[in-house]
Amino acid sequence: MIQKRKILFVTGARSEYDIMQPVLEQLNNCNDIELKLIVTGAHLSETFGKTVKNIENDGYEIADRIYNLVSSEDKVGRVVGIGTQITGLAHAFAREQPDIVVVVGDREEAITVSMTAAYLSIPVAHLAGGDIANDGNIDNAVRYATSKFAHIHFTFLEQHAQVLRLLGEDDFRIFNTGNPALDKFVHCPVIPKNEIAPLKVLKTGNEPYLVLIQHPIITEATDAGKQIVETLEAVVDLGIKCFINYPNSDAGNFAIIEMISKYAGEYPEIFYLFKNLDRVNYINLLRNAAVLIGNSSSGILEAPSIGLPVVNIGSRQRERFSAGNVIYVDYNRVEIATAIRESIYNPVYRATVKGIVNPYGDGNSAKKISDVLRSISINDKLIYKNITYKV
Structure with missing residues (x-):
């Protein structure tokens, strides 16, 4: 009997679900993978189209729904929502006991997932680390903090991979795969x-x-x-x-x-x-x-x-x-x-x-990512992180 590897994806918004969905599609067809999702944030809000319906229509198993979105214009509302999300994630991870948790980007889910899983010694795979934007947005700090908690990095450009190396991330953790959202984008029916x-x-x-x-x-x-x-x-x-x-x-x-x-x-x-x-x-x-x-x-x-x-x-x-x-x-x-x-x-x-060529990928990123998630060794070397640079 095949010992299945349990992989849990966490998504809070349409934008990052579109990035991870081609990877989900790849893994969902693998006999050696048990695949589940935790859905949270704007996905569960009527104001933002209740996009959890898209996930349900795609047929993926939803392990948990974490309602954390606070309807407020105040910045403190988002912080309160983050606290609620961490509590929900902690209970979900403890119950589900995944082998790997996957998260995308620079939204609050990225930092809550990576921090919670790290404290529980669960490997975190992070997509889109190492990116740079000079816009003063909190997302930048979230992205880099997530990279320091994460154990596996899937970058969209080689420049992003180099940023992670400069941040002291081990080279064996970094895979420059391109953006999997382009898989669907390029191959979407006309x-x-x-x-x-x-x-x-x-x-x-x-x-x-x-x-x-x-x-x-x-x-x-x-x-x-x-x-x-x-x-x-x-x-x-x-x-x-x-x-x-x-x-x-x-x-x-x-x-x-x-x-x-x-x-x-x-x-x-x-x-x-x-x-x-x-x-x-x-x-x-x-x-x-x-x-x-x-x-x-x-x-x-x-x-x-x-x-x-x-x-x-x-x-x-x-x-x-x-x-x-x-x-x-x-x-x-x-x-x-x-x-x-x-x-x-x-x-x-x-x-x-x-006439330009998209540097972020050619439409074949999802298989590269799924192959790593299926095969990477889960051991102390992966879970316990050190900084590679020396002063």
Whole structure:
């Protein structure tokens, strides 16, 4: 009888679930793996589309649901939610006794999972460590703290792997695999433009449109409403149809949701609002879009694979490695409108963006990650960490 390795994934938001899902798909077909998920955070909130339904539809076994999202605009609400999440994770890990726990990125789940599992001597595999953004967001500190707790690192670029080495991480722990979200992105079924549900509102097949995803930054939470208004006013001035997906659950999201709802009501011929688009519709919406605007990591990590121009607004994502498809602007409606015009109407720029190669992967990352999770030796060498650099 095969001794199955039990692997537990923890997900709190649509964005990181999209990254881990191709790995889940790989492992779910392996006879030597027992696969379960813990679902928490925004996945369980009606405000953010209750995206746990997507996980249920994908057919993965959910070991636990941890309700920790505090409905508050105050920063303390997120901290209280983190404490609740740690307690829930501790009980779930003690009950499930996984061999490996997997987490993605730089949200609160990354630090709560890695810290809790480390105290329980459970190996943690972390995706997307070593990345760099100079935007003042708490996510950066979370990402690096998670890397110090984690035992296995799957990086998206060789530069990220080198950052981890410089942080004192053992080389045997680091695997540069690329971004598994691109597996689904590249191989997602193509839906004809006239069959993409949100695009039924377009008057002609050639009408350009925008996709907007703009998240709050916790250090700028009090300005989130003013910031999104600059973006919305730029779109109104241009008069181009714009499909808006809801922001994440960070402090400041209430103000953004209030403003995008207000503008969608006042300009129904321009703005079309979605709490959560399913992955297939989202990818096909991007495939046909003129520009992605806002500050989503999708513009950095995924948009290059389809040659999509991006206008990144504000400080979020600044100084992350870009393939050359991104124009960075401030929270200023004139700058935003100018960058959108450049992205749509400059044929030389559009041709350049169409020709770039995505440095974050080629669509074959999930198997590389699943192979490591299945085969890596779980022993004291893996679990008990030391710093490799010497003073």
